Ligand SMILES: Nc1ncnc2c1ncn2[C@@H]1O[C@H](COP(=O)(O)OP(=O)(O)OP(=O)(O)O)[C@@H](O)[C@H]1O
C-alpha cells in the first residue's frame with residue numbers, strides 16, 4: 001500500500017535542535033531527516049514536543065540551538081511565510097480555519113502562493129489578472145473536490161462539522177502548494193470512516209509526490225501508513241525506524257506504557 | 265446587494281445637480297463626498313486589514329498642504345539653502361499630494377507594522393501630531409496659524425486645449441463624484457483580488473495566513489500606501505475646493521469623523537463608507553436649524569453609539585442580511601443544487617481512482 005520509497009536526498013533535515021521555554025526543555029537535542037517522497041510520522045506521548053518541533057521547522061518558533069535544512073538550505077531566521085514560500089507548509093493541531101469566510105474563499109486564500117498578479121493590472125482590471133483569477137477559482141474547486149468538501153463551498157469555514165473543518169485546514173495547506181506537508185494530528189476527532197477516507201487522501205497526496213511529516217496519536221493509522229516513524233519522548237528522540245521496528249522497540253513500549261514497565 | 269446598485273447610485277448622484285441648485289446643499293454634498301473619500305481610504309486599513317489608524321487625518325492634511333503649496337508656489341530656506349518652487353497646475357499638485365501621502369503611508373507602515381495593534385494606533389496618532397506641529401511652526405512654508413489662503417481651484421485641460429477653472433459648486437461636485445467612483449472601483453478591484461484576500465486573511469487569523477505564505481508586512485504596508493494616497497487625494501480636493509487651509513485641518517476630530525463614518529456604515533464593506541459618509545455628511549443639513557455645531561457633535565456621537573449598539577457590524581452588512589433573508593429559498597436551492605452536483609462530481613472522481 002505504501003508508495004515506494006525512493007532513496008533520495010533528504011528534503012528536510014533537523015539538526016541538533018533544542019527548544020527551551022525558560023526552565024522547561026521542550027526539545028533537548030533532536031536530529032532526524034525526511035527524504036523526498038517519504039511519509040514519516042513523528043509520534044510521542046502528550047507534551048513530548050511534537051508540535052514544538054513543527055513550530056521550529058516552519059519558522060513559528062526560534063530554536064534555542066540547532067537548525068533546520070530544507071533541500072540543503074538552512075531555514076534559520078526565515079519568517080513563517082517565507083518558509084511556506086519555499087514549499088514547506090504545515091497544518092495546526094488546534095483546528096484553524098478562517099471561520100467567518102466561506103470554505104471556497106478559505107481555499108482561495110490558501111492559493112495565495114500560486115499567483116503573483118501585478119498590482120497595476122489588478123487595479124486596472126486587466127484581462128491577464130482576470131484570467132489568473134478564473135484559473136485560481138478552478139484550482140480551488142479542484143482542491144475542494146480532492147479533499148471532499150466541495151459540497152460545502154459556500155458555507156462559512158467555522159460552520160462546518162468538526163471533521164470537515166480539519167479537512168478544510170488540510171485543503172488550505174494543500175492550496176499553498178507544499179512540497180513537504182506537515183500535518184499536526186489531522187485525524188484527531190474524526191470517526192473511523194472519516195479517518196479511512198483521510199488515509200486515502202494521504203495516499204493520493206503521496207502519489208502527487210508530496211513528502212509528508214505526520215504527527216498523530218492514532219497508532220493503527222500511523223503504523224499502516226508510515227514509511228518510517230520517529231518517536232519523541234520528553235523532547236528526545238528515543239527511536240527512529242520502520243513501523244515494525246518501532247512496534248517492537250522496548251524503549252518505545254516503555255514510553256507508551258509508562259516508566260514502570262522498564263523496571264518490571 | 266444587487267451588483268448594479270453602485271451604478272444606479274452613481275447615476276442618481278450624477279443627476280443631483282440637475283435639480284438641486286441650492287448652493288448650500290451642493291456645498292454640503294461636496295464636503296460630504298470629500299470626507300466619504302477619506303473614509304473609504306481609512307476603511308481599507310481599518311476594515312480590511314483590521315488596523316486602526318487614529319492619525320488618518322495626517323494623510324489628508326499632507327495631501328492638502330502639498331497640493332496647495334505646489335499650486336501656489338513657495339520659497340523656503342532649508343539648512344541654509346534656498347528652495348523656490350514655481351506654481352504648478354493644481355492637478356499636478358493633487359497628484360503630488362497623493363504621492364507624498366502614499367509615501368508617508370509607506371514609512372508609517374514600515375515603522376509601525378513590526379508590532380501591530382495598539383502600537384500602530386499610537387504611532388499613527390503621534391505621526392498626525394508631529395505633522396500638525398510642523399504645519400503650525402514652519403511658518404515660512406505654511407504660514408503657520410495664519411493659514412494658507414488663495415489656493416487656486418482645480419483646472420481641467422492642457423496647454424493646447426486651454427484650461428477650464430472649476431469655480432462653481434456643481435463642477436466641484438462632479439470632480440469629487442468622479443474621484444469617489446474611481447476610488448470605489450479601485451478599492452473593489454483591490455479587495456476582491458488576491459491582494460485584498462491576503463489583507464482579510466491577516467485580519468481574520470494572522471497565524472493561519474502566514475502559514476500559507478501571506479507576508480504580513482507586504483500587505484499591511486501596501487494597504488497603508490493605498491490608504492494614505494487616497495486620503496491625500498481627498499485632502500487635496502478639499503484644499504482646492506475650500507481654497508484656504510490652516511493647521512486646524514489636522515485636528516483629531518477629523519480623524520474621528522472618518523472613523524465614525526466607517527464604523528457606522530460598516531467596516532470592511534465597500535459601500536459602508538459611502539453610506540456612513542452620506543449620513544454624517546448630510547446630518548448637518550437636517551440639524552442646523554435646530555442646534556448649534558457643538559450640540560451636533562454630541563448628537564453624532566450619540567447616533568454612532570446607537571447605531572453600533574443596534575447594528576454592531578454597521579448599516580451595510582445589516583442591509584445585506586435583509587436582502588439575503590428576503591429571498592432565502594431561491595438562494596439555498598441554488599447553492600444546494602450546485603453543491604450536490606459538485607459532490608456528485610467529486611464522488612465520481614473518487615470512484616475512478
Ligand atoms: N509557548 C510555550 N511556552 C512554554 N511552554 C511551552 C510552549 N509550547 C509548548 N510548551 C511546552 O513544551 C512541551 C512540549 O509541547 P508540545 O506542544 O510540543 O507537545 P506535543 O508533543 O505536541 O503534545 P500533544 O501530543 O499534547 O500535542 C510541553 O511541556 C508544553 O507545555
Ligand SMILES: [Mg+2]
Pocket residue numbers: 050051052093
Ligand atoms: Mg501537539
